[in-house]
Amino acid sequence: MAINGHGLAQRPRRLPHWMKDMSAPRSDDNSVLLVHAHLDGELDPANALSVAQQMSQEPALAAEAERVKELQKLIHDRLPREAAPPGLRARIESSIGTTRQLRATPSWMHSWRALAASIAVAAVVASGSTWLVVGSQQKPVQIAELLVSDHIRSLMAPEPVDVVSSDRHTVKPWFNGRIPNSPRVVELAKDDFPLIGGRVDVVGRTPVATLVYRRAKHLISLTAVPAGDVFAIGGPHSINGYNIVRWTENGVTYWAISDVEAKELETFAQLFRTSQNEL
Amino acid sequence: MSIIPLRPRAGANSHDGPPIRLVKPGAQDTAGLDDNALFRTVVMPHIDEAYRLARWLTTNGTDAEDVVQDASLRAFRAIRSYAGGNPRAWLLSIVRNTAYSWLRKNRPATIVSVDDLEAVELEHGKLDERHDETPESSLIAKVDAEQLRAAIAKLPAPFRETLVLCDIEGLDYREIAEATEVPIGTVMSRLARARRRLLETLRQNN
Numbered sequence: 001m002a003i004n005g006h007g008l009a010q011r012p013r014r015l016p017h018w019m020k021d022m023s024a025p026r027s028d029d030n031s032v033l034l035v036h037a038h039l040d041g042e043l044d045p046a047n048a049l050s051v052a053q054q055m056s057q058e059p060a061l062a063a064e065a066e067r068v069k070e071l072q073k074l075i076h077d078r079l080p081r082e083a084a085p086p087g088l089r090a091r092i093e094s095s096i097g098t099t100r101q102l103r104a105t106p107s108w109m110h111s112w113r114a115l116a117a118s119i120a121v122a123a124v125v126a127s128g129s130t131w132l133v134v135g136s137q138q139k140p141v142q143i144a145e146l147l148v149s150d151h152i153r154s155l156m157a158p159e160p161v162d163v164v165s166s167d168r169h170t171v172k173p174w175f176n177g178r179i180p181n182s183p184r185v186v187e188l189a190k191d192d193f194p195l196i197g198g199r200v201d202v203v204g205r206t207p208v209a210t211l212v213y214r215r216a217k218h219l220i221s222l223t224a225v226p227a228g229d230v231f232a233i234g235g236p237h238s239i240n241g242y243n244i245v246r247w248t249e250n251g252v253t254y255w256a257i258s259d260v261e262a263k264e265l266e267t268f269a270q271l272f273r274t275s276q277n278e279l
Numbered sequence: 280m281s282i283i284p285l286r287p288r289a290g291a292n293s294h295d296g297p298p299i300r301l302v303k304p305g306a307q308d309t310a311g312l313d314d315n316a317l318f319r320t321v322v323m324p325h326i327d328e329a330y331r332l333a334r335w336l337t338t339n340g341t342d343a344e345d346v347v348q349d350a351s352l353r354a355f356r357a358i359r360s361y362a363g364g365n366p367r368a369w370l371l372s373i374v375r376n377t378a379y380s381w382l383r384k385n386r387p388a389t390i391v392s393v394d395d396l397e398a399v400e401l402e403h404g405k406l407d408e409r410h411d412e413t414p415e416s417s418l419i420a421k422v423d424a425e426q427l428r429a430a431i432a433k434l435p436a437p438f439r440e441t442l443v444l445c446d447i448e449g450l451d452y453r454e455i456a457e458a459t460e461v462p463i464g465t466v467m468s469r470l471a472r473a474r475r476r477l478l479e480t481l482r483q484n485n
Contacts, residue, residue, distance in 0.1 A: 036467065075447060092347070134341075
């Protein structure tokens, strides 16, 4: 902190680096910028004083200062700083938690995963399906539309699921042989989101696994879609009154769709992501 | 009057290069932490600022959440490249870059290139063409939060981010320079122009 006046006198008389950066500023432009810098508390005491003197001699500079002060006060009064939405921190923490697990995975598991992945890819190629294309080419909004349609169709069908079971040990194997990779299935009955079964939905031409959970009289469709692009972001949070919560872990994007309240659906997503009750 | 050094900040270094991503003497403060602990120390305390900046850039709360989540993941992956500088500025620069990639992808029409911006600045005229009218306090009193928000949202992104970081988030010039990856001189010029344009819009609307 060079608050002492002596330090200022010893300062080398060369252009400071930030002045060199400016494309040949004219001196008048400069004094306007310095008025702003002065009001922002960016000048050291000696220069603050000299800008203040200049302002007292030039009404235009004084007027500039007045306008800036009024504007700053207006912004301060009218736009209180809002906090991030309540669920955001938790979502960040949990996505980081997932990443950490991936990083901490021992190398032999990586090779195992790679092997498993290559088998999955081979299965995709062999079945001629477009598994891997889903995530990368379709936009989140298109996927959301398709999944909401699937959800609505399932509500109109005699049964919303193809396999009825509250037992994850039954639901998970059922997907084997129907789609290339079977989804993560967790039990949330003790949190009042009982599992009622699963079905195969189709996104584009690709079969995807959907789990169905129940909340009171509402159903929640949870669909696992391979994430083509890790950074794919955006997409709606509700369509036609159906709330949508989406997150990505281990290369799979999970879409939860339901007519339960957005907050409850968030809770469901949170529970699903943190649950240890999986196969 | 052409040599006006800015007031040195507490803990600020005097190096002349871009301040970001240089290994600084303070870096060992965090050396003993694992990635997760480092993330918790560097990133998590600034989620509110990150969200607000993303919100001003995307002009939408839902999109801002997606951007912040994505930016956090990027920050986590890059956490080892954080070199003990200003954590808030470091995170905000990532948020900003993520927001612009998002905008390029989802709303290409809103992106203003730097060239466009130079044209805007030239068209807007020199700073020393002074507006002599002082906005009466009555004008200011008439402006409500919605009008103000809309007027800020109308600013071209480089002006908007500079104004938001300074006048709403309270960052100092060095932090803004670091977060927006431009020299301090550019920060000063953008800030003055942003404030002028904002006042101009408010005046026209009333």
